[in-house]
Amino acid sequence: MHTQVVIVGAGPAGLLLGQLLTRHGIDNVIIERRGPDHVLARIRAGVLEQGTVALLHEAGVGQRLAEEGLAHDGFSIAFEGRQHRVDLKGLTGKQVTVYGQTEVTQDLMEARRAAGTTSFYEAEDVQLHDFDGASPRVSFTYEGKRRRVACDFIAGCDGFHGACRASVPAGAIETFERVYPFGWLGLLTDRPPASHELVYASSAFGFALCSMRSPTRSRYYVQVPRDESAEAWSDERFFAELRRRLPDEVAAAVTPGPSLEKSVAPLRSFVAEPLRFGRLFLAGDAGHIVPPTGAKGLNLAASDVHYLFEGLREHYAERSDAGLDAYSARALARVWKAVRFSWSMTNLLHLFPEASPFDQRIRRAEFDYLVQSQAALASVAENYVGLPY
Numbered sequence: 001m002h003t004q005v006v007i008v009g010a011g012p013a014g015l016l017l018g019q020l021l022t023r024h025g026i027d028n029v030i031i032e033r034r035g036p037d038h039v040l041a042r043i044r045a046g047v048l049e050q051g052t053v054a055l056l057h058e059a060g061v062g063q064r065l066a067e068e069g070l071a072h073d074g075f076s077i078a079f080e081g082r083q084h085r086v087d088l089k090g091l092t093g094k095q096v097t098v099y100g101q102t103e104v105t106q107d108l109m110e111a112r113r114a115a116g117t118t119s120f121y122e123a124e125d126v127q128l129h130d131f132d133g134a135s136p137r138v139s140f141t142y143e144g145k146r147r148r149v150a151c152d153f154i155a156g157c158d159g160f161h162g163a164c165r166a167s168v169p170a171g172a173i174e175t176f177e178r179v180y181p182f183g184w185l186g187l188l189t190d191r192p193p194a195s196h197e198l199v200y201a202s203s204a205f206g207f208a209l210c211s212m213r214s215p216t217r218s219r220y221y222v223q224v225p226r227d228e229s230a231e232a233w234s235d236e237r238f239f240a241e242l243r244r245r246l247p248d249e250v251a252a253a254v255t256p257g258p259s260l261e262k263s264v265a266p267l268r269s270f271v272a273e274p275l276r277f278g279r280l281f282l283a284g285d286a287g288h289i290v291p292p293t294g295a296k297g298l299n300l301a302a303s304d305v306h307y308l309f310e311g312l313r314e315h316y317a318e319r320s321d322a323g324l325d326a327y328s329a330r331a332l333a334r335v336w337k338a339v340r341f342s343w344s345m346t347n348l349l350h351l352f353p354e355a356s357p358f359d360q361r362i363r364r365a366e367f368d369y370l371v372q373s374q375a376a377l378a379s380v381a382e383n384y385v386g387l388p389y
């Protein structure tokens, strides 16, 4: 089999790239390790930057997002019970849209199915061949048979644990990593959110986040030790711990409910350089990971896909490789700024086990400065709504 672009991974990055390529007549095939239901069952982030929303509309999957997405003009940060609203709209003229990654993935999967574009789900033992030459290929086992797809380019959209970055010779790639000494225990429940906007709370007991998926579905997180298991947390224990970390008026507005999902996500910052190896391009979590404190993971996958799609479109439509040659540097420039923002928000809001009394005073001073400085608030706001592509 031959196609123009093989996409490895059917998460948001792979599906969005596939949809953009298909709409521009560029043949592509997606090869995904898991089944569709498994991909959809993963509960992930839920805040979209305006650039991501625009890209989803460009991909032809903005309908439900426009109908069901919740436009937010701000969010709140709380520190030791003191709450302060970050006025995104007032400070940047922009807003963010709350719409779950599961919904984004669902919309993209349906669009791909409607377009009749080829996807191989439950593909095993995916291997990349000759991507540093002129005729790359991807082989995999599908329905018990070994398959091989020849292509012009491979898009590695297979996430942090995928095969694509792992296929790059160690000497050709450099990685940068910060592993945090804690994780986030997340809970999903069909109860109205505690607040109409997101609340990121830092307390002496640790970090907590109040988010949502709709006016009737809440998403909550509490910081837990890195190796914590979700099974150690009953719903009752979760809500008690959540409430004691929130400002009083927010805690009082939390409506506990049965958990639809409960899981622990480890926090890490990770960047691979470069993001291109011959005819292999890494996009999304395959190339970088951010702690969810800045809601950047899905949005960085979107900006990577924007840059990569533009490069591929130019290659086929204008016979120019300028966009592909610039991809890695352009994507990394935006990635590192988002990694910085996510790292800074994580440091500001979390209780680090080994923090000294000095560290604690610095964190409090950081918050006190932030809430009294329009310049500091504007800086947080412009990073949160998303820096320009």
Ligand code: APR
Pocket: 008, 009, 010, 011, 012, 013, 014, 031, 032, 033, 034, 039, 044, 045, 101, 123, 126, 157, 158, 159, 160, 161, 162, 163, 164, 283, 284, 285, 286, 297, 298, 299, 301
């Ligand atoms: N072969 C084929 N597919 C693979 C392989 C492999 N060897 N390894 C992983 N995959 C698939 C995974 O099953 C997953 O469906 O690649 C997909 C990668 O999707 P994501 O991990 O969601 O990454 P990405 O599409 O870049 O989206 C980033 O997802 O994890 C969140 O927080 C992250 O919001 C961010 C977003």
Ligand code: PHB
Pocket: 044, 045, 046, 047, 198, 211, 212, 219, 292, 293, 294, 295, 296
């Ligand atoms: C979520 O709703 O899952 C969410 C929102 C904002 C974040 C992280 C997660 O920063």
